[in-house]
Amino acid sequence: MKEDRAIHRRISEYACAEPQTLRRDFQITSEGYDPWQVEDSRRRWGANVVAGRRADTVLYRLRRAFVTPFSMILLVLAAISFVTDVLLASNFSRNLTTVFIVLGMLLISGAVRFVQELRAKRVADHLTGMIATRVRVLRAGRWTELCSTELVVGDRVRLAAGDRVPADIRLTEAKDLFVSQSVITGESGVLEKRAVTLRPGTAKTAADYENIAFLGSTVMGGFGEGIVLAVGADTVYGGFSAAGAERKNGFDRGANSIAWVLIRFMAVLVPVVFAACGLTKGNWLSAFLFALSVAVGLTPELLPMVVNACLAKGCAAMGKKQTVVKTINAMQGFGSMDLLCVDKTGTLTGDVVALEYYMDVLGNESGRVLELAYLNSLYHTGVQNHLDDAILRCRDMPGQQERFESLARRCPKLDELPFDYERRLAGVLVGGKENLLIVKGSLDEVCRLCSHVEYKGQRLPMGPDAAASVHAVADEMLEDGMKVLAVACKPMEGRTARPEDVQELTLLGYLAFFDAPKKTAAAAVARLRELHVGVRVLTGDQKSVAVSICRRLGIDAEQVLTGPELESLNENDATMRIERTAVFAELSPKQKARVVAVLRANGHTVGFLGDGMNDLPAILESDVGISVDTAAQAVKEGADVILLKKDLNVLGEGILEGRRAFCNLSKYIRITASSNFGNIVSIVIASVLLPFFPMTAVQLLLLNLLYDLLCLALPWDQVDPEACARPLEWSGRTLGRFMRFFGPLSSIFDLLTFAWLFFVLCPAVCGGGFFQLAQEAQRLRFIALFQTGWFLESMWTQVLILHLLRTAKAPFLQSRPSRPVMLVTGLGIVLFTGLTFTPLGRLIGLTALPPVYFAFLAVMVALYLLLVSLAKGLYRKKYRELI
Numbered sequence: 047m048k049e050d051r052a053i054h055r056r057i058s059e060y061a062c063a064e065p066q067t068l069r070r071d072f073q074i075t076s077e078g079y080d081p082w083q084v085e086d087s088r089r090r091w092g093a094n095v096v097a098g099r100r101a102d103t104v105l106y107r108l109r110r111a112f113v114t115p116f117s118m119i120l121l122v123l124a125a126i127s128f129v130t131d132v133l134l135a136s137n138f139s140r141n142l143t144t145v146f147i148v149l150g151m152l153l154i155s156g157a158v159r160f161v162q163e164l165r166a167k168r169v170a171d172h173l174t175g176m177i178a179t180r181v182r183v184l185r186a187g188r189w190t191e192l193c194s195t196e197l198v199v200g201d202r203v204r205l206a207a208g209d210r211v212p213a214d215i216r217l218t219e220a221k222d223l224f225v226s227q228s229v230i231t232g233e234s235g236v237l238e239k240r241a242v243t244l245r246p247g248t249a250k251t252a253a254d255y256e257n258i259a260f261l262g263s264t265v266m267g268g269f270g271e272g273i274v275l276a277v278g279a280d281t282v283y284g285g286f287s288a289a290g291a292e293r294k295n296g297f298d299r300g301a302n303s304i305a306w307v308l309i310r311f312m313a314v315l316v317p318v319v320f321a322a323c324g325l326t327k328g329n330w331l332s333a334f335l336f337a338l339s340v341a342v343g344l345t346p347e348l349l350p351m352v353v354n355a356c357l358a359k360g361c362a363a364m365g366k367k368q369t370v371v372k373t374i375n376a377m378q379g380f381g382s383m384d385l386l387c388v389d390k391t392g393t394l395t396g397d398v399v400a401l402e403y404y405m406d407v408l409g410n411e412s413g414r415v416l417e418l419a420y421l422n423s424l425y426h427t428g429v430q431n432h433l434d435d436a437i438l439r440c441r442d443m444p445g446q447q448e449r450f451e452s453l454a455r456r457c458p459k460l461d462e463l464p465f466d467y468e469r470r471l472a473g474v475l476v477g478g479k480e481n482l483l484i485v486k487g488s489l490d491e492v493c494r495l496c497s498h499v500e501y502k503g504q505r506l507p508m509g510p511d512a513a514a515s516v517h518a519v520a521d522e523m524l525e526d527g528m529k530v531l532a533v534a535c536k537p538m539e540g541r542t543a544r545p546e547d548v549q550e551l552t553l554l555g556y557l558a559f560f561d562a563p564k565k566t567a568a569a570a571v572a573r574l575r576e577l578h579v580g581v582r583v584l585t586g587d588q589k590s591v592a593v594s595i596c597r598r599l600g601i602d603a604e605q606v607l608t609g610p611e612l613e614s615l616n617e618n619d620a621t622m623r624i625e626r627t628a629v630f631a632e633l634s635p636k637q638k639a640r641v642v643a644v645l646r647a648n649g650h651t652v653g654f655l656g657d658g659m660n661d662l663p664a665i666l667e668s669d670v671g672i673s674v675d676t677a678a679q680a681v682k683e684g685a686d687v688i689l690l691k692k693d694l695n696v697l698g699e700g701i702l703e704g705r706r707a708f709c710n711l712s713k714y715i716r717i718t719a720s721s722n723f724g725n726i727v728s729i730v731i732a733s734v735l736l737p738f739f740p741m742t743a744v745q746l747l748l749l750n751l752l753y754d755l756l757c758l759a760l761p762w763d764q765v766d767p768e769a770c771a772r773p774l775e776w777s778g779r780t781l782g783r784f785m786r787f788f789g790p791l792s793s794i795f796d797l798l799t800f801a802w803l804f805f806v807l808c809p810a811v812c813g814g815g816f817f818q819l820a821q822e823a824q825r826l827r828f829i830a831l832f833q834t835g836w837f838l839e840s841m842w843t844q845v846l847i848l849h850l851l852r853t854a855k856a857p858f859l860q861s862r863p864s865r866p867v868m869l870v871t872g873l874g875i876v877l878f879t880g881l882t883f884t885p886l887g888r889l890i891g892l893t894a895l896p897p898v899y900f901a902f903l904a905v906m907v908a909l910y911l912l913l914v915s916l917a918k919g920l921y922r923k924k925y926r927e928l929i
């Protein structure tokens with residue numbers, strides 16, 4: 047959370063100016079801005095986009111695609127090759143092939159990256175477009191709903207309950223406008239905002255600006271109209287959402303730790319290769335080129351691209367299941383989430399809450415209680431909610447419409463104390479025969495503030511007897527899982543009500559709501575358990591209701607922690623209790639966020655599903671904030687994932703989809719890293735032992751590029767159900783181990799191949815061992831044969847290992863790869879094997895190999911398959927995981 051930031055001069059000045067001055071200075075007519083004025087203002091004061099999101103131009107994306115460490119290394123390679131092969135070479139041996147190939151690779155990888163990112167972005171844009179924030183703006187004489195990014199300084203906008211304030215706004219009109227700034231400043235409680243003109247110098251902190259609604263705060267109740275003073279980064283809390291995005295960096299942390307594992311390997315191995323080649327071959331420039339290519343070979347340069355492709359694919363799949371994933375990274379959160387916190391109403395219980403009983407303090411039906419509750423609900427201007435909706439539905443009962451309409455006429459609204467989740471009650475002041483403050487809210491809170499009870503028209507003091515009978519009546523309903531509210535009142539003198547007035551009330555009776563568990567909820571909870579995702583219930587409702595409902599859904603309600611209990615615990619005890627508890631009741635919004643924060647600090651990846659304004663802080667605090675389409679604007683804005691259909695079952699799907707994306711991703715990283723590692727080990731050994739380079743720099747790069755292209759099909763691969771049965775951890779922790787275990791296996795076969803090529807095949811074809819060959823041409827042929835031999839063996843084993851390590855089971859037989867993966871790998875093998883027979887292959891030093899080589903290759907491949915399969919079993923037994 048941010049502390050108060052400097053207030054923009056424009057805001058501090060105009061907070062103290064009359065609305066007329068504003069209208070004059072910004073040339074605002076009663077029609078609002080016309081299109082020209084909008085353009086003009088946008089040019090002058092900027093657009094309403096929050097800092098942090100870089101302008102996403104084509105140029106910027108091109109730069110991102112082409113300017114990477116990988117392409118920089120390629121460029122250096124191209125430059126060096128240009129100098130050595132063209133500038134310094136004699137006329138006869140000038141050769142541009144290497145330069146072309148390296149540049150071609152640079153172009154291909156850049157273009158693929160560009161296209162992929164474009165696609166991922168299109169998915170992301172499409173998704174965010176579906177749930178853009180709308181604001182009511184006066185433009186060219188009409189109130190229209192626009193996307194909040196269209197807003198400019200000088201626009202006239204309207205605010206209503208549940209809105210997220212879309213810019214910094216000077217209020218010109220306000221009626222019971224209550225705003226919560228908790229999301230931006232951390233201070234809880236709601237503030238009333240008024241359309242007053244401040245005296246200069248009176249306002250010091252943001253909270254003192256009574257007539258300014260700040261970007262990012264949420265409207266809890268009432269109505270307001272105002273003029274936009276600052277947009278985007280100019281706003282006081284402009285950077286807030288960027289800061290929020292930074293916080294959720296679990297994903298980047300994981301990616302970084304993986305990158306670091308690879309960098310460490312590179313830092314050790316590349317200098318070794320350079321030194322070994324330089325010392326043994328004496329050609330330091332070639333050694334440098336070769337070492338650079340090895341570095342390129344070792345970086346999984348497609349990592350960001352494969353990550354994006356995997357996640358974007360997951361998002362698109364979720365989109366089909368009525369779930370909007372707003373940021374691609376949230377997909378990864380789905381995959382690693384091991385705890386899901388949910389609120390109760392509308393999630394575990396049905397969306398429609400029904401008012402079942404309205405009764406006096408002793409439990410007899412009471413029309414008066416209903417009427418007063420009706421007035422309270424009718425006049426409140428807070429965010430629409432299940433309870434008030436249920437109360438208002440009483441007028442739809444047959445023959446009741448007239449009764450409630452005349453009631454409203456007789457008792458007009460005078461003032462309002464909006465509902466707030468800290469105090470858990472709402473009050474309205476109505477006129478009529480006498481001015482009456484009607485309060486309805488949580489049973490405990492309201493009873494605490496009552497000094498009297500009313501029974502059959504008699505007003506009696508609230509003694510221990512009365513309190514006991516109140517509990518007797520209420521407890522029975524609570525245990526049945528009913529939601530109970532208390533209704534109280536107090537006669538008042540004036541026409542305004544202040545929070546201090548809410549005391550010495552007279553308790554009138556209760557309202558009981560039927561809030562039954564959803565039919566699908568029990569199955570969904572069971573499904574989540576199957577997926578090894580723990581469910582925690584975080585509700586503001588009373589303990590007994592929560593327990594009753596959780597029992598019915600099979601959620602362990604043995605241990606329940608309430609908000610007040612939580613407050614009384616010290617830091618350590620709280621941490622322990624929170625970890626062990628599944629049901630939390632009577633929580634304030636802040637406490638919900640605290641529970642989530644503690645769970646995260648305990649090492650869990652936490653999702654939070656909620657729809658109320660009181661869930662917003664927790665949603666922001668969680669790793670994956672989930673909300674529903676019907677939630678208030680501000681809540682939807684804060685969430686990472688929006689369910690278009692509020693159904694817990696969809697979440698199970700989401701989790702699976704996330705894990706699939708995740709599995710494919712870690713497949714890529716692990717397989718690539720370990721097979722590259724194996725190659726490097728072979729190269730180091732070969733460089734030391736061989737009198738020539740085991741492969742040319744270009745061949746090495748080409749092999750790497752081919753392999754990366756093959757891997758681009760991986761996001762579309764099938765995932766074994768067993769692999770995504772549990773939450774998956776995203777970090778480089780086990781990557782090093784995996785690399786060290788599987789990498790050297792391929793080296794064994796590489797070395798066997800080396801030996802066979804060097805001592806058997808090449809001498810047989812060239813007519814003698816390397817050192818016996820006197821002619822340069824013969825030696826070159828020897829080298830070409832050797833290099834081709836290794837090039838092919840290396841490619842075959844790399845492709846094979848992709849199939850072997852993509853699943854914990856037996857490849858092809860028990861787990862089939864998806865068709866794209868089959869197609870691409872098959873095609874790659876055929877094309878590259880074919881390449882060695884073509885003139886194009888000759889350009890990069892490849893040559894046709896005799897049939898006996900392929901027989902040897904077949905044997906190697908079969909042995910390799912066998913050994914890796916055995917190793918897989920061993921690894922699984924030892925570490926209990928594979929992918």
Ligand SMILES: Nc1ncnc2c1ncn2[C@@H]1O[C@H](COP(=O)(O)OP(=O)(O)OP(=O)(O)O)[C@@H](O)[C@H]1O
Nearest residue numbers: 389390391433470472486487488585586587588658
């Ligand atoms: N509109 C309202 N008017 C009066 N009191 C209310 C209203 N809404 C909620 N309350 C009180 O505040 C308490 C907390 O609200 P609520 O139950 O909605 O919290 P929650 O955490 O969203 O719970 P849930 O998990 O059921 O959604 C309620 O138990 C009730 O006593």
Ligand SMILES: [Mg+2]
Nearest residue numbers: 389391657658
């Ligand atoms: Mg709720």
